[in-house]
Amino acid sequence: MKIAVVGTGYVGLVTGTCFAETGNQVICVDIDKSKVDKLSNGQITIYEPGLEKIFLRNLKEGRLHFTTNLAEGVKDAAIVFLALPTPPGEDGSADLKYILGVADDLGKILTDYKVIVDKSTVPVGTADKVQAAIAKNFKGAFAVVSNPEFLREGVAVEDFMKPDRVVVGTSDERAKKVMTELYAPFVRSGNPVIFMDEKSAELTKYAANSFLAVKISFMNEIARLCERLGADVDMVRKGIGSDERIGKRFLFPGIGYGGSCFPKDVQALVKSSSEVQYDFEILNAVMKVNEEQKLFLMPKINSYFNNDLKGKRFALWGLAFKPNTDDIREAPALYMIDALTEAGATVHAYDPEAMPNVKQVVGDKIDFAQNQYDALENADALIIATEWSEFRTPEFEKISSMLKNKVIFDGRNVYDREQMKQLGFFYESVGREAVK
Ligand SMILES: NC(=O)C1=CN([C@@H]2O[C@H](COP(=O)(O)OP(=O)(O)OC[C@H]3O[C@@H](n4cnc5c(N)ncnc54)[C@H](O)[C@@H]3O)[C@@H](O)[C@H]2O)C=CC1
Ligand SMILES: O=C(O)[C@H]1O[C@H](OP(=O)(O)OP(=O)(O)OC[C@H]2O[C@@H](n3ccc(=O)[nH]c3=O)[C@H](O)[C@@H]2O)[C@H](O)[C@@H](O)[C@@H]1O
Structure with missing residues (x-):
């Protein structure tokens, strides 16, 4: 089947790559030319375990293509996925300008029946709005389907290839057939495609x-x-x-x-x-x-240092909003950085993947370490904000010898309290008695 994916961010790239992996011809469209150039040249633009290998294979074998030209992308496609951003607007509602903007463009481009699929997370009623935006300029038949995505970053390929369920909202019989055929390879494991109306799918x-x-x-x-x-x-x-x-x-x-x-x-x-x-x-x-x-650890930190963090230095392990991603959007670590630096402390941070992204946001406000142990040098305490697996079994002797004080504030409960007691750490975590 020929598929176009509009928006080649996180969801678009995973969607396009996984559909190519099951033998479809996929063309991904993005307005970001540098992204399209990189992807066309085999340079992956997100960190996602397992994705690069299948991305490169499908690119090399000619099933995956990239373009900035929407008309070229959708020309031969039977299905057009919209994997566009839906960021919060000023009042907290999802901003539909990207989705409706592309829908408007599609109306001017379509010449024959296509299934247009909302893969983005969109409020109830959006399928109707997309339908209306396209119908303004295209008078032929087409279908708008709601097919929300449930993948998690860090395990996105597995979630996409072996979904617990696929939700498809459509009232168009022809579109239902197309979606059934498309998803057949993904649901052979026994998990269902659940068909429903568009609004129920959006709300799901x-x-x-x-x-x-x-x-x-x-x-x-x-x-x-x-x-x-x-x-x-x-x-x-x-x-x-x-x-x-x-x-x-x-x-x-x-x-x-x-x-x-x-x-x-x-x-x-x-x-x-x-x-x-x-x-x-x-x-x-x-x-x-x-x-x-997000600031749950701050009272504990303040209490240990008698409400005086001025001049104190903190090693911070973990910046990504969760392990196995370089994504820092709404990451609790960023809130910790603000609170610590506002209180006059300095921060020496380490994250296996997210440091370049954080650098772009906070600049010189904090120092970045070469590895997790470098971050400990001259630090008054260690704070853990993300539970990357390498933080779970560290060399505790090294931590003891490098920190000024044997003090750990653990925001993800990665260590065993008994072990901390035996090793002589002052250890605060979340919802467990402190080790003093
Ligand atoms: N990131 C995630 O783990 C998941 C995200 N979602 C939803 O999927 C949607 C997309 O999210 P992400 O992939 O994270 O967004 P993203 O921000 O990573 O990517 C969006 C892409 O769309 C491109 N774009 C913007 N306007 C365009 C246009 N007019 N034409 C072509 N491309 C355009 C951007 O350049 C960018 O590459 C959102 O609604 C989100 O809520 C759903 C499930 C998982
Ligand atoms: O709509 C989306 O974009 C996606 O949002 C989440 O996926 P994701 O944001 O990648 O990450 P999660 O693994 O769900 O974690 C989200 C946050 O919850 C936190 N979390 C998660 C689980 C838990 O037990 N405790 C906890 O604090 C994580 O640390 C992280 O900050 C959902 O799990 C996906 O199903 C969904 O597709």
């Missing part, structure tokens, strides 16, 4: 992300309670997670959720609700808890 995406955010904020509140009551959140997490109705996943407390999606999607669903005079009370609380949680 927001409901999924918001529900996961509820789980995280709920556990962060349980962690706060654990500290006040003397319970251990790790034990509570195991205790409740083994109930299949609750499930083990997404119950890890920490210094809040970040990334390009949970914060914006929760906010957008609250905004969509308010537009239909509904106050989504749970999600308002979820957002409030998460805002507070």
Whole structure:
């Protein structure tokens, strides 16, 4: 099948590459010429484990192409995926200018029946708006389908190739057939393509992300309670997670959720609700808890240093919003950097992948280390903001000898409290009694 993917960011590149991998001819369109040049020359533009190998193979074997020209991209395609940004507008609602702008252009370009697919996360009613924007200029038949994406960064290829489910919202029988054929190789593992109407598909995406955010904020509140009551959140997490109705996943407390999606999607669903005079009370609380949680370690740090961080130096391990990505959008580490530097402290940071991105945002505000141990030099304490696997089993002797004080503030609960006790560290984490 011939497929066009408009928008070659995170989702677009994974979508295009994975569809090429299953034998389709894919052409990816992006307005960013430097991105298109790089990708055409075999230079991958995002860090995503496992993606580069299949990207290069499909590029070399001629199934994957890149262009800045929308008309050239969609000319022969049976399906056109829109994988465009939907950032929060000033009022928190999803900004549809990219989607509707391209829909408008498509109306001027289309000459025959095509299936236009919203892969971006878009509010309920967007499929209708895309339909109307195209129909302004194109009077022939076409279908607009909602096919939200559920991949996670860091495991995006696996999530895309073996999805738990594929959600397709359409009322067009011809489009349903095309989507069934397209997704057949991905759902052979037994997981379903769930067909529904466009609006339900659009809402399913927001409901999924918001529900996961509820789980995280709920556990962060349980962690706060654990500290006040003397319970251990790790034990509570195991205790409740083994109930299949609750499930083990997404119950890890920490210094809040970040990334390009949970914060914006929760906010957008609250905004969509308010537009239909509904106050989504749970999600308002979820957002409030998460805002507070990003600075959860600060009172602990302030208390250890008697509220005087002036001149103190902190080693900061982890900058990405989660491990296995270089994405720093809404990363809790950035909030920590602001709070520490505003209090007069200096920060020596290390992240395996995200340092170039952070450098672009914070410039000279902090120092960047060559490796995780360099960051410790002359530091008064170590702070862990992202649970990269190399931080899980470090050389503790090296940490002890390099830090000025044997002090760790762990925002992701990566270490065992008993081990910290034996090694003689002062150790603060989230929802567990401090080791002093
Ligand atoms: N990043 C993620 O893990 C996931 C994102 N999503 C959703 O997918 C959508 C896209 O997200 P990302 O891929 O992260 O965005 P992104 O910001 O990484 O990429 C968007 C791309 O679109 C391009 N673009 C902008 N205007 C264009 C135009 N007129 N024509 C062609 N290209 C244009 C940009 O240059 C950029 O390369 C969003 O709605 C997001 O919520 C959904 C699931 C996962
Ligand atoms: O719509 C999207 O863009 C995507 O958003 C999330 O994926 P992603 O943002 O890549 O990352 P997650 O693994 O979900 O983590 C999000 C944040 O929650 C935090 N988190 C996650 C799990 C947990 O138990 N505790 C916790 O604090 C992570 O540290 C991270 O900051 C969803 O998991 C994907 O299904 C969805 O497609």
